[in-house]
Amino acid sequence: MEILTEFLKTTGWANLTLGNAIMIVIGLAFIGLAIRKHYEPLLLVPIGMGIVVGNIPPVEGMTLGVYDAGSVLNYIYFGVSQGIFPPLIFLGIGAMTDFSTMLSNPRLVLLGAAAQVGVFLTFLGALFLDFSPQHSGAIGIIGGADGPTAIFLSAKLAPELLGAIAIAAYSYMALVPVIQPPIMKLLTTRDERLIRMSPPREVSKRERMIFPIAAFLICAMIAPGAIVLLGMLFFGNLLKESCVTERLAQSARTAMIDIVTILLGFSVGASTQAQQF
Amino acid sequence: MGFHNIDSDAIATAATGITIVFVALILIAIFIALLPKILEFVGEVFPPPINYDAPTPSVKTDDGEILAAIGFICHEIEKQTKAKN
Numbered sequence: 475m476e477i478l479t480e481f482l483k484t485t486g487w488a489n490l491t492l493g494n495a496i497m498i499v500i501g502l503a504f505i506g507l508a509i510r511k512h513y514e515p516l517l518l519v520p521i522g523m524g525i526v527v528g529n530i531p532p533v534e535g536m537t538l539g540v541y542d543a544g545s546v547l548n549y550i551y552f553g554v555s556q557g558i559f560p561p562l563i564f565l566g567i568g569a570m571t572d573f574s575t576m577l578s579n580p581r582l583v584l585l586g587a588a589a590q591v592g593v594f595l596t597f598l599g600a601l602f603l604d605f606s607p608q609h610s611g612a613i614g615i616i617g618g619a620d621g622p623t624a625i626f627l628s629a630k631l632a633p634e635l636l637g638a639i640a641i642a643a644y645s646y647m648a649l650v651p652v653i654q655p656p657i658m659k660l661l662t663t664r665d666e667r668l669i670r671m672s673p674p675r676e677v678s679k680r681e682r683m684i685f686p687i688a689a690f691l692i693c694a695m696i697a698p699g700a701i702v703l704l705g706m707l708f709f710g711n712l713l714k715e716s717c718v719t720e721r722l723a724q725s726a727r728t729a730m731i732d733i734v735t736i737l738l739g740f741s742v743g744a745s746t747q748a749q750q751f
Numbered sequence: 752m753g754f755h756n757i758d759s760d761a762i763a764t765a766a767t768g769i770t771i772v773f774v775a776l777i778l779i780a781i782f783i784a785l786l787p788k789i790l791e792f793v794g795e796v797f798p799p800p801i802n803y804d805a806p807t808p809s810v811k812t813d814d815g816e817i818l819a820a821i822g823f824i825c826h827e828i829e830k831q832t833k834a835k836n
Contacts, residue, residue: 525791576783577786578785580780580781580783580784583779583783584777584780585778586772586776587769587776590772593768594765594769597761597765597768598762601761602754602757603756607761637786678790680790681786681787684784685783688786689782692775692779692782694772696775696778697771697775
């Protein structure tokens with residue numbers, strides 16, 4: 475009987491806190507949104523399941539959770555906390571991206587500046603809410619709707635906020651398809667939305683090959699701190715455009731990015747233990 | 752919490768950040784706009800090598816005749832097999 479009582483003390487039910495229960499419900503909501511509404515299922519399913527797994531109450535004396543040194547989840551989370559996964563995701567994104575439209579119309583590059591408005595407004599908003607400048611810098615990236623960069627920068631500037639920032643960034647990214655349409659309708663007329671864009675000019679293979687190298691050099695010389703992310707992004711694109719490394723590009727944009735997304739999403743989700751989050 | 756947290760340093764940091772990003776994007780846009788002209792100039796200075804290889808002679812094949820022969824042989828073999836059975 476004593477053994478049974480001891481066992482019952484170690485069950486999840488006995489140790490479940492209100493925080494854990496709320497987080498499990500949030501995780502289930504993420505999974506539900508992904509499956510029912512198709513909101514970024516590739517991100518929300520791993521993150522949602524990670525939240526559920528990470529919030530099963532820890533058993534005393536056993537190294538199981540993300541924050542327990544030596545546990546399996548801790549090893550997977552190493553890729554997040556040390557900023558290893560985001561550059562690998564950027565490699566895959568680079569191998570997926572076709573810059574032809576942008577190369578045919580260079581003014582489109584300046585649309586990228588629009589994201590900066592979100593970044594710096596969020597930065598100022600975080601300062602307003604009494605976060606430190608470092609924390610605000612990491613939080614600001616959420617405004618750019620860029621999950622991997624938000625994680626990468628949080629690992630450097632605000633490791634203690636990494637889980638919260640990652641969840642916020644990916645949730646925001648998942649909600650973009652919901653937020654965008656009403657704003658687009660608000661800011662444009664029906665006639666403007668019906669404009670047929672003229673087809674872009676033909677971009678030569680040499681232009682597409684030179685672009686990743688030149689763009690990397692321009693950006694890296696201005697902001698050397700970003701060489702890891704930029705280098706991987708443009709390296710991935712060079713693999714795609716060089717036409718001689720198709721096999722590597724194929725691996726980067728399929729198997730590799732999928733594996734990293736699974737590991738990143740799941741471990742970020744598992745890092746939201748109510749006791750630490 | 753409050754606007755007093757957003758001091759001149761914070762505004763300066765945000766403004767500097769936006770400026771750095773804009774400068775990088777403008778430089779990339781200028782480079783992309785100039786790239787076709789640069790490639791055209793490079794092409795004039797270093798023209799692409801002329802390929803002097805003789806064109807591959809077209810090979811006349813007798814595929815139709817070969818297929819007809821194979822078909823005939825298969826037909827004969829089948830006929831002989833049926834005759835034996």
